[in-house]
Amino acid sequence: MDVGGTTAQLDAGILMANEDSADVIVVGTGIVGCLIAQQLLATGLSVVMLEAGPRVDRWRIVENYRNLPPTLRLHFDAPYPPKAWAPHMESYTDAAAAEYLQLEGPNARAYRQGYVRYAGGATWHWAGICWRLTPQDMRLKSLYGVARDWDFDYDTLEPYYTRAEYAIGVCGPSDPSLQWPPMRSKPYPMGPLPFGPGEQRFTDAAARLGLKNLPSAQARNSRISYDGRPPCCGNNNCIPVCPIAAKYDAATALPKIEAKGGRILANAVAYRVETDQKNAIAAVHYFDPDKRSHRITGRIFVLACNGIETPKLLLLSKDERNPNGVANSSDQVGRNMMDQPKLVAELTLAEPLWTGVGPVQGSSIMQTSQGDFRGRHGGALFRFNNMARSTFGGVAAIRKGLVGRALDEEIRRLSACTAEIAIEHELLPDPNNRLTLSDKKDWLGINKPNIYYDVGDYVRRGAQEYSVPLVRKLAAELGSTDVKVSTEFTNSDHIMGGTIMGANSAAAVVDLDCRAHDHPNLFLPGGGAMTTAGCGNSTLTMAALALKAADAIAGQAKRG
Amino acid sequence: MSPSDRDDAPPDFSLFRRKTLIGGGLLLGAFAAAPRIPAAPEEPATADFDNHFIQLSSLLIPHQLNRDVGLRLAAALRTKDPAFTAHVSALLDIARKKNAKIVEEFFPDVPVGPLKDTALLIISAWYLGVIVDEPGSDVFSYELALMYQPTIDVMTIPTYAISGPNEWTSEAPPLNSMPAF
Numbered sequence: 001m002d003v004g005g006t007t008a009q010l011d012a013g014i015l016m017a018n019e020d021s022a023d024v025i026v027v028g029t030g031i032v033g034c035l036i037a038q039q040l041l042a043t044g045l046s047v048v049m050l051e052a053g054p055r056v057d058r059w060r061i062v063e064n065y066r067n068l069p070p071t072l073r074l075h076f077d078a079p080y081p082p083k084a085w086a087p088h089m090e091s092y093t094d095a096a097a098a099e100y101l102q103l104e105g106p107n108a109r110a111y112r113q114g115y116v117r118y119a120g121g122a123t124w125h126w127a128g129i130c131w132r133l134t135p136q137d138m139r140l141k142s143l144y145g146v147a148r149d150w151d152f153d154y155d156t157l158e159p160y161y162t163r164a165e166y167a168i169g170v171c172g173p174s175d176p177s178l179q180w181p182p183m184r185s186k187p188y189p190m191g192p193l194p195f196g197p198g199e200q201r202f203t204d205a206a207a208r209l210g211l212k213n214l215p216s217a218q219a220r221n222s223r224i225s226y227d228g229r230p231p232c233c234g235n236n237n238c239i240p241v242c243p244i245a246a247k248y249d250a251a252t253a254l255p256k257i258e259a260k261g262g263r264i265l266a267n268a269v270a271y272r273v274e275t276d277q278k279n280a281i282a283a284v285h286y287f288d289p290d291k292r293s294h295r296i297t298g299r300i301f302v303l304a305c306n307g308i309e310t311p312k313l314l315l316l317s318k319d320e321r322n323p324n325g326v327a328n329s330s331d332q333v334g335r336n337m338m339d340q341p342k343l344v345a346e347l348t349l350a351e352p353l354w355t356g357v358g359p360v361q362g363s364s365i366m367q368t369s370q371g372d373f374r375g376r377h378g379g380a381l382f383r384f385n386n387m388a389r390s391t392f393g394g395v396a397a398i399r400k401g402l403v404g405r406a407l408d409e410e411i412r413r414l415s416a417c418t419a420e421i422a423i424e425h426e427l428l429p430d431p432n433n434r435l436t437l438s439d440k441k442d443w444l445g446i447n448k449p450n451i452y453y454d455v456g457d458y459v460r461r462g463a464q465e466y467s468v469p470l471v472r473k474l475a476a477e478l479g480s481t482d483v484k485v486s487t488e489f490t491n492s493d494h495i496m497g498g499t500i501m502g503a504n505s506a507a508a509v510v511d512l513d514c515r516a517h518d519h520p521n522l523f524l525p526g527g528g529a530m531t532t533a534g535c536g537n538s539t540l541t542m543a544a545l546a547l548k549a550a551d552a553i554a555g556q557a558k559r560g
Numbered sequence: 561m562s563p564s565d566r567d568d569a570p571p572d573f574s575l576f577r578r579k580t581l582i583g584g585g586l587l588l589g590a591f592a593a594a595p596r597i598p599a600a601p602e603e604p605a606t607a608d609f610d611n612h613f614i615q616l617s618s619l620l621i622p623h624q625l626n627r628d629v630g631l632r633l634a635a636a637l638r639t640k641d642p643a644f645t646a647h648v649s650a651l652l653d654i655a656r657k658k659n660a661k662i663v664e665e666f667f668p669d670v671p672v673g674p675l676k677d678t679a680l681l682i683i684s685a686w687y688l689g690v691i692v693d694e695p696g697s698d699v700f701s702y703e704l705a706l707m708y709q710p711t712i713d714v715m716t717i718p719t720y721a722i723s724g725p726n727e728w729t730s731e732a733p734p735l736n737s738m739p740a741f
Binding site: 062065066067068069070071072073078092093193194195196197199200201221222223224230231232233234235236237241243244351352354355356357358387388389390391393394395397398401403404405407408409411412413415416417 | 620622662663664667679680683684687688689690692693694695696697699702703705706707708709710711714715716717718719720721722723724725726727728729730731732734735738
């Protein structure tokens with residue numbers, strides 16, 4: 001990394017006065033970092049967490065949101081203005097979006113990932129959806145001859161899924177016919193949330209086509225308080241922030257980590273991972289907002305900065321022993337970047353559907369992610385978006401220049417009689433979908449991430465032959481008078497693959513515990529480790545992998 | 561955690577709406593029911609203009625309007641456009657000539673051009689809570705923005721709740737059942 005030729009000077013000068021240490025250094029305060037910190041603190045290990053961005057209170061984010069002009073409220077990153085030293089993508093215009101993430105390739109637009117660099121990470125604005133992978137999702141090579149198999153099976157992951165569900169508080173149905181997949185060692189800690197009118201009508205229409213719209217497993221407290229957080233009251237603002245913390249977000253974990261003795265350093269931008277003579281990790285270097293460099297040492301290091309920032313940090317850290325970047329002897333760091341490319345069907349209906357009752361997302365059709373077609377094309381998830389459409393209806397009706405009764409009636413019609421169905425497609429790991437370091441630098445002089453992205457024919461065929469025809473059937477069954485299906489794939493914000501997992505160190509970055517093959521005391525858990533993506537939201541799998549890694553870290557620390 | 565570690569004040573975002581609504585309730589109230597403000601001395605011309613703006617707003621929008629929001633909108637709109645005061649008077653004259661009580665009774669008589677644009681801008685500001693719907697614009701009202709009211713019998717105003725834990729249902733009223741507001 002080029003930081004204006006000052007890195008060495010900074011390292012040699014200021015850092016010694018600020019040198020810090022702990023048993024475990026965790027970089028990143030999202031769900032993965034927080035779950036690992038909590039697990040390790042419980043075993044008696046000392047933990048320090050580094051967070052690039054600021055730490056803020058919930059009320060501030062809620063007020064930021066309410067003080068946004070109406071159209072900007074549709075941009076879920078907007079209540080989280082980035083700090084100069086911790087930039088993230090801002091979506092309010094194309095020009096703004098192009099500032100940080102450098103994107104190229106046929107589907108560059110589809111990798112405009114909306115994570116925020118704040119303490120708590122993307123869980124601030126996640127939907128809270130907690131689908132598991134299916135056994136088939138983990139065996140694409142064996143079953144369908146595409147992509148890779150995971151090097152462990154669903155039964156290995158299942159206990160960690162369950163632990164993750166209990167750790168963050170996931171609600172879901174007890175009826176196995178409504179579970180996805182119906183292979184569970186324990187029931188969900190809470191029952192399902194009810195449907196609002198739109199989701200119920202969507203469910204009924206799907207059923208008439210032989211499809212089952214399942215209540216989502218979701219990290220939202222259902223009917224009861226859980227883990228010190230209140231039950232969901234249907235504030236319909238999970239994205240971009242739950243105003244009452246009924247939804248799990250990692251921000252609620254931070255005080256608990258501190259109560260157990262963990263330390264959290266906000267506004268600490270990790271920019272280099274230092275290796276020692278044995279190629280173990282010796283330290284992490286970070287900048288503070290005054291551009292001063294600090295060095296923190298530990299026995300074990302966890303990079304949980306998300307699927308873009310983690311590979312970026314590894315590539316930034318190349319040294320004599322690791323000329324392609326830390327953990328990158330396989331040349332797989334930054335490759336296989338995945339998401340679930342999304343299309344959206346916009347529906348107009350003669351009769352009202354009604355959104356905005358309950359959480360912003362609460363169900364999906366999942367069976368469409370599975371099938372023998374996966375040898376030829378990917379499957380897809382179909383989701384009725386339950387975000388209140390009153391802002392959309394209000395803005396659209398006002399733009400028509402209506403007044404009086406006609407204005408009110410048009411707002412009501414546009415809000416009630418329009419809807420969106422999101423289609424999220426399965427994408428295969430492809431080494432050409434690659435994150436590299438851009439020549440462009442951020443405010444601190446750190447290279448911005450550059451990502452080449454092509455969703456590939458597997459996704460394109462899936463959309464053309466399968467998902468788009470099916471969404472048109474769903475729209476017709478709902479009574480749509482007009483359907484517009486987007487033609488450009490967009491991001492689902494489920495960043496996966498960049499530090500891919502596998503037993504073979506020549507083809508994977510991390511082993512089956514998310515430990516770097518190249519460095520025995522470096523762990524890279526989270527979405528980056530996911531071998532395949534499936535169609536469902538990735539967070540619960542990330543959380544399960546975090547807990548699996550935490551067990552390995554605790555065992556390794558105990559052995560010394 | 562020490563207070564110095566906290567960062568709760570991103571400078572890019574003001575609390576304009578909160579600051580301007582101090583003293584205002586969360587519920588919509590008719591002008592007649594709202595407390596008369598301000599307590600501070602006011603230029604006679606300003607008071608006249610405020611009253612004219614409120615009067616015109618009531619003719620343009622057939623709903624209960626929050627006076628606090630109205631006064632802030634009036635001040636901002638007048639600052640934004642030097643001709644705004646004259647437009648308000650002209651629009652009131654048109655309504656008076658028609659002896660109008662509701663917008664439908666005089667809006668067809670408003671000529672296309674600056675006067676009609678002004679009338680629509682006033683309506684838009686009350687409904688959307690902003691004068692300009694662009695990044696960086698000041699927000700004058702959130703939960704009091706009228707765009708939420710035509711669906712308030714069903715749809716949540718995001719961040720607010722209209723039911724308790726798991727108390728919402730899949731039942732919904734018909735489209736033609738417009739709430740009173």
